[in-house]
Amino acid sequence: MMLLGVQYDEPLKLEAIADGGFSFAEIPYEVIEYGALPTYQKKKGDNRILRVAGFTYPLQKVTSDKLYEIFEACRSYQANYIVLETMNCEQGILEKVVEECSMMISDYRIPIFLENGCGGNDGIGYLHNGYSNVTQLKEIADYCNKICDCPVVGICIDIGYANLLAQNIRSQLNQCSEYLCLIHVNDNGGRCNEMQMPYTFTKGRGDLVTDWYHIVGELIRMEFGGWCIFNAKGLFKRVPEVLQTQYIRMLHAIGEEWERQFTFVERILNQPDKKLILFGAGQMLWDYMETFGEKYPPYFAVDNGRNRWGTEVHGVPVKSPDAILEVPEEARNVVICCMYYDAIGTQLRQMGVRYHEFQDQYFV
Template sequence: MPSLKMEAIAEGGFSYAEIPYELIERNGLPTYEKKEGESRLLRVSGLTYPLQDVVSDKLYALLEACKKYQGNYLVLETMNCKPGILEEIVEECAMMLVDYGIPIFIENGCQGDDISGYIHSVYSDVSGLKRIADYCNRLCERPMVGICYNIGYGNLLAKNIRSQLHQCREYLCMIHANDNGGMKNDRQMPYTFTKGRGELVTDWYHIIGQLIRMDFQGWMIFDTIGLFGRCPEKLQTQFIRLLRGLVTEWESQYTFAERVLNQPDKKLILFGAGKMLGEYMRVFGEQYPPYFAVDNGSARWNTEILGVPVKNPQEILAVPEEERNVVICCMYYDAIGTQLREMGITYNEFQDRYFV
């Protein structure tokens, strides 16, 4: 967006920026140059444009610009958009889309604004988006149209976002990640809004968990125009770094099973024999069964829970260090982490809120 500096994006740790086409249209796309001695490189991931304003000539200009800036896709925004526009354009321009080979992602949207409120439109539910994508792809005789799901827009309509993502998993090519309080299109950073005693308005943990279960491999774009429309320029890089921290956290959960559990040459030991052990067994127990579990509650020692032997935490030391894979499986991560460090034991954590 105009107020967000591309230098801040790069300095904050990202390699791609999604560009609204109107910046290019106004010759307003800022140049970006690396500072001397820096290895960072900022690329254009793709372009965005309102579907409401697209005609055949405009589509040609969009595809040309995407090609020029080496973008990977074109997102068509559908807020307050009339039905049938994309279908009519593809009927006329199917061959052009195929020739360019640049995929189009149609975004979920709705009708309304922050003052009058928001109501459903033909683009609000993924079932409608799937029908549009199917029709357009048949015209192109190959997959050229997919779905971009905007988390914030789904939240405005109180959608079950996990269910929406699951329903469109075969079409889902992109996530636009932003947060709001369920009333206004704030487009803020994820985890920003809470209700009651700290409960998240947007269930980010289970949304990311759903993407993990689907093995989603598409684009994840932070669409946080509201944040950077208000953020002082001097703080932009710091907020970008916060977003980059979210990437690190989500990637750690995305790779959890392969990175932590898939170690066949080691014995998996879970610290915790309570409710979370049952949750672990339901999600990962069949593929990655634990060698044994340990617990600080002595009443559980020398018993079996869900077929898993439970022992004294000191039994971890009986397994040679190079053979053990210790994972905390209990909500008291800090206390147990301190206990394990004092025992000289390295560990990982099973964060069940992503997977349950």
Template sequence: MLKGIQYRAPLSLEAIAEGGFSYAEIPYEVLANNALPTYKKKAGDNRILMVSGLICELHGLTPDKLYDVLEICRKYQGHYVVLSTMNCEPEVLENVVEECAMMISDYKIPIFLENGCRGDDEIGYIHNTYSDVSDLMKTAQYCNRLCEEPMVGICYNIGYGNLLAKNIRSQIYQCKDYLCAIHANDNGGTRNDKQMPYTFTKGRGDLVTDWYHIVQELIHMEFGGWLIFDTTGLFGRCPEKLQAQYIRLMHAIAEDWESQYTFAERVLNKPDKKLILFGAGQMLTDYMRVFGEKYPPYFAVDNGQSRWGTKVFGVSVKSPQEILTVPAGERNVVICCMYYDAIGAQLREMGVEYEEFHDQYFV
């Protein structure tokens, strides 16, 4: 994935770079009005902050305005244009593309149509023409037929899907052939809060937005497009001195998601080592259903003595001390239990290196 943060004041460009991101998505109006502040590097800082792309309102779009958007995007070496469809009437893009399909083809800057809805935080949110990916795909198909080559794809805004109680995982799956970008933000399902992922919970800590299954679907489809954190609500409220800290946290979230993409190849595909799973409960069962056939464990261990000498899915369960009977250079230990911190501390005390299996992303 290519990762970035959507810029809007009062967020600073310096905080974006300091937080670890190399790309910033910029609103068209900011660049059109020459309102983008200068990025000021600190002494000795060699980081480069680049424009990932532009975001522009589809409402009121005309051929002349699209020309200006594409021209500015090219000037700033952006990679795409996202068209926001919040509170937008139907058939706007189709009418514009009918007039300037050749111009779009000449610029070769892809256009991503974002899902949206109608309403606001006061009256609530309802569907509009752009709320469901089936309608977005129809629009993209029509526009692409007019261009010399496919130039229109989809940007899925997870927060907007959540406002309409969409099955976001299903929506992403349906539009996988058109999905080019993700706008990641969180809300409680009623207000367009635009906070960072994992912010909102319900009941006894259940996530309002099903982030694990969303990422699971992205893993299954091998999504390699843009992941942009669209968290303007967060930066509209947090103190400026905390901006870089929050961005570091979002960068860590993106890295964690990316690590799940490579989990099997990075962690399990070690044919010269013996795979040992720490944990013989439900997560071991989940592991065996997902990876057991391709990456069978040498054995499993568990702290529960009652499980020693038993088998789970044909895997022998032993005492944790049995790990040490396998030479360090020949073993591949993976925690397969929800108590990662406690088991991690136990393994470190034993002098054992380990990885972690997080079944939420795979089951």
């Protein structure tokens, strides 16, 4: 399971983060440095606690003294990690600091996550820098961990930065899977660093500029269990304060949807005491069988198309939807396996059948 949070930055309110459903806020350390972190005011009777997930800080400004200062702040605020931002950053800074401070870093054992980055700005476009590719990040992490004699340096991937460089984000995630500890989640159109919420930008006939379905699918395949922090600062610079909580709730809903997909196999398919029935005998059934069919074979499939009744698709017998009712409720596990989720969901509810959905975009 991922650990979800939101990056704080003015004008976003800490109260909006908590009221929107999140338990963690990631804080730019410069906010602490300048004494600008506001006091979080809980509502009367609210038992929730808003915790500090971690701190971010520009790698360009890191010195041994500054790292010590941030470590101490992590202890004071019970923060879990430090993210070092590499936007427009020169190479070699972290290695030098680690060489000077290896004993201190080993003693604190507070994880340091090196973020991918790039060079340039919205006015002139973006170019690769020494932290753009995960191969470079892995080499730096390896070097630092060997010096510290412990695995204290990991990788943070900012999806928005990777998208600006038109990188294959799924491949980047896969290549650094053993080092990957945190995902910074934001969206852009591939040209400017808008830092908006996921699913914001489309092209052509509605295709996503950032392929969120397959990005999440790759994280599922990796069994990613680290931090997922929404850092949509561009969004909250434009949203009226009165709407902040509602947008945070949308981000929380996105996080919950992704978590449901992370648990889909164990939560829905891994029910050996029930008969799996798939509703739909089209392309999505083929996709399901290619992905999960060997380990979680369906008992049978049903379809509204009469011409498919009595046939087999990918070795699965296809029947009328009424066949679902022949299986006792406590013994059946019905999963919609068709793109017409709403219509089929209505049909199943009218039949008195409980169901789940196979969202193939994440897995195929």
